[in-house]
Amino acid sequence: MTEISTAGVRIGVQLQPQHAAYGQIRDAVLRAEDLGVDVIFNWDHFFPLYGDPDGLHFECWTMLAAWAEQTERVELGALVTCNSYRNPELLADMARTVDHISGGRLILGIGAGWFQRDYDEYGYEFGTAGSRIADLAQAMPRIKDRWARLHPAPVRDIPVMIGGGGERKTLRVVAEHADIWHSFGDVETLRRKSAILDEHGAAVGRDTATLVERSAAVDGQDPADAGDAMLAAGVRLLTTSASGPDYDLSLTQKWVRWRDERR
Template sequence: MTSSPHSSTAGPVRIGAQIAPQHALYPKIRATLAEVEALGTDIAFDWDHFFPLSGEKNGLHFESWTLLAAWAEQTSTIELGALVNCHSYRNADLQADMARTIDHISGGRFVFGTGSGWFERDYDEYGYEFGTAGTRLDALEADLPRIEARWEKLNPPPLRDIPVLIGGGGEKKTLRIVARHADIWHSFSSPAVLEHKLGVLSQWCDTVGRDLSEIEISTELRGRTVAEADQLYDLGARLFTLGLSGPHYDLAPLTDWLAWRDSKNAH
């Protein structure tokens, strides 16, 4: 495994905890977020779905953006966002306004994580047109400039340049969109896959005139060994996310990965 050119300019390791809003009532989700923040986690994520993705398919579940606004008010240090927002569910300018509002509620801690959507049940039951993966990606690509333009027009403006996180690994469209618009790129890649995808992303960055080192590389830790995480780190990954699900939200793995983060950042 070779090191990515990205790794030479990458910043400190950060850990994000994705608190899936499923199989638990809000008081449990709220208490879990408080624990996650107290542990020193860098970012708290939810996800943008309307039904559980695992377990009882009609189990307890809550909506993403309204949760994030509450999280913004109840926290003080941790960044927050969706991993990831489904672009299809809301008008682009509305998304920009919601993001700006949560940015202000949080005091400038909001991360705009977004993607093109994939969970067909959400679309069918809530009355959205599912289309194809291609049409959904095309819509995301067309609307990201609208979102960025709306941030320029809003009064008051966002408190900071809201970081844009884009999830997905498609090489023909998604990584091109990442190269143009993302501050953070998230995938679920193994070390071998990440090495390949970074090569593709680097080519897209060259095409659009972007420096790959400007994009923070993010990947999921669930199911990974420390050795695999070390390989992902050597390739340039610096944001590592860990999925947590109700009803219990076991934080023991998060504690272990935070210790790993601290050991990496101590070097």
């Protein structure tokens, strides 16, 4: 098999802000940066998604601000922010502020939202999958317009990562607005949806094959088994995840080592 270069490939880790005291989360961030990951993500929920549904949990964006101060090198972001939880202009300002705190290392990961308990307990209208995607499509130009007006402006053009795999609507929003597309699924699913994304790109006049980085979760996958296939499918940001209280980064370390050995 022809070896595919890992130049430009990045390794991320999502530190799920659940089932841990904040000191344990802070320590996991330090360990992840020391390991050599390129990006550290959290998620934007108000309750645990796995394990005890009423277990320990912390909020996304206040945490990202703390991580921005704590870290020196890694990029940071949510995988992903729920568009429904904040006014687009406010979210733009929050992202700009964290971008400055970090010295220009923020990725704005964003999606349409899906976890109904968050909506019900915090008083947001859940609507339908279609209405939430439509809201995301309407929010993206507002976020970018607010960035253009803010003083000071963001440190850099903040990369937008949109998560989701809906083929008719979500991938259309990705084609119009994203710098990074994050999805889940096996290699064949990624290939098929990536091709659909490029079809949407052609329809909206963007060369998504070159302008939109492909990102995928690699939880439970050993790089010796999955690495080459992911590269061949065009994925360049590969992200593991870890949950509290222990934040086991052993799989993340394997992917970092694989990246470094291939360079």
